Amino acid sequence: MPVESGNSAAARQAKQKRKSHSLSIRRTNSTEQERSGLQRDMLEGQSSDNLESFMRMEDSKLPLSLRSNLLDLFSQIEREFENLYIENLELRREIETLNDRLAPDGQTFEGADLAKGGLKTKASHSTSQLSQKLKTTYKASTSKPSQGVDSPSPRDLVIQIWNLFSGLCPKRTKSPVCIIPIFNIVSSFKATTSRAVCQLVREYVGHRDGIWDLSVTRTQPVVLGTASADHSAMLWSIETGKCLLKYMGHQGSVNSIKFHPTEQMALTASGDQTAHIWRYMVQLPTPQPVADMSQQTPCEDDVDFSDKDEADGEVEGPNDCPSVRVATTTLRSHQGVVIAADWLVGGKQVVTASWDRAANLYDVETSELVHSLTGHDQELTHCCTHPTQRLVVTSSRDTTFRLWDFRDPSIHSVNVFQGHTDTVTSAVFTVGDNVVSGSDDRTVKVWDLKNMRSPIATIRTDSAVNRISVSVNQKIIALPHDNRQVRLFDMSGVRLARLPRTNRQGHRRMVCCSAWCEDNASCNLFSCGFDRQAIGWNINIPALLQEK
Secondary structure, three states, X not given: OOOOOHHHHHHHHHHHHHXXXXXXXHHHHHHHHHHHHHHHHHHHHHHHHHHHHHHHHHOOOOOHHHHHHHHHHHHHHHHHHHHHHHHHHHHHHHHHHHHHXXXXXXXXXXXXXXXXXXXXXXXXXXXXXXXXXXXXXHHHHOOOOOOOOOOOOOOOHHHHHXXXXXXXXXXXOOOHHHHOHHHOOOOOOOOOOOOOOEEEEEEEEOOOOOEEEEEEOOOOOOEEEEEEOOOOEEEEEOOOOOEEEEEOOOOOOEEEEEEOOOOOEEEEEEXXXXXXXXXXXXXXXOOOOOOOHHHHOOOOOOOOOOOOOHHHOOOOOOOOXXXXXXXXXXXXXXXXXXXXXXXXXXXXXXXXXXXXXEEEEEEOOOOOEEEEEEOOOOOEEEEEEOOOOOEEEEEEOOOEEEXXXXXXXXXXXXXXXXXXXXXXXXXXXXXXXXXXXXXXXXEEEEEEOOEOOOOOEEEEOOOOEOEOEEOOOOOOEEEEEOOOOEEEEOOOOOEEEEOOOOOOOOOOOOEEEEEEOOOOOOOOEEEEEOOOEEEEEEEOHHHHHHHO
């Protein structure tokens, strides 16, 4: 058999390399031509679409200002989707290139495989960010417009368009809470707690929009208070579920409600840039037998709700409920949405947190501003006071929360806690020397006030955490989530339970807040959410701790 010489073999290898290089150049040039042609076609289509849209808008009967706003918003949306579409095509080409390289070895990659890898973390973080932006934009849409405050994120363009049309037809449109799918995230955790330990006892229905906050009175008679985006706050009988009183003094979304430690007074914060202090007098009705709702729901957990459930309809408010329309005291120093407010120990002073990046300390008797607490870089999300000491903690979208010490009347010190990577939605005190913080980064951290450098426990979840609460006696943390779940943990980070949620009971939308009331025999835990209802739960704490 003839054998090639060394010169002819080298020449053949050089020829093959030149051929392969030429093929690679042709493939690269073809890809670039396809990409430029695709972009050119998209731009041509975009121009024709814009022209048609402009002609349609010329024939529209909308005012000129609204038309210009719509054109600007739609153009921004179109540009963003165009960029996403081009990025998607480039990713597909990269996958095809990898498949070509790995085909000789029998290995290939699919788009789903990449999502399970490096793209999963990015997608999860984007989902959390989008969830927070939707909540922020909705709060702004239900509040009075403010001057001199940063506007919501420009990525919430769709919600802005909804609000624009809602302003044109307020009587024929429903709340956007029913059309936002981002909150319907199914939890990956499975319940291990029996229904006998955590039972749904009663539902409190009457608000016409989502409920942001709830609280339980500290004095007799013990009632439940709720703050809603429908511009009202309600007081409820815990045993019967009947509305006892409705406060209608605010002109914007009511974002927070807290009760005076010794008197029958309530403190509410609102999107109308004010906080109100108002007195109430209620008479409790005769208690009714409690129905065991757990026996009515034999379905499995995590069953999704139909989009045609009762929560999407118009809820009729209580017709025979008395109302209060005038506040005893109005606090007006903020230049933005007042997102939360709380009483300091003793009830002689209150603190408010606002989207103007400041927290204000007021004297209740004179309504005068005592201190303006500044230092946060972005909007505040929550504030809380210590039950026995003159300490205040404020949370912010700047990923930090701050501890303000007013125990010394002459000076007040500030400590900054840095440990989260996203918006701190709430930070609350325990009876001892601990602070528990929750965040949109899907973590909850437990801090020791004596050692603030790092948390003593970290709880990792699968969904953003909203306004948390800690029980007084057993220090059980109740976590309300964006994905409609409520979970219970101890202070060391051990999960104790997940409240039952099926297609007939539990929350149907994002859970905004939780509140403990351990002294109540029937309901010792409450939760509220975007489904316009508050729920009273009975948690068998001894059995819960025994299962631990």
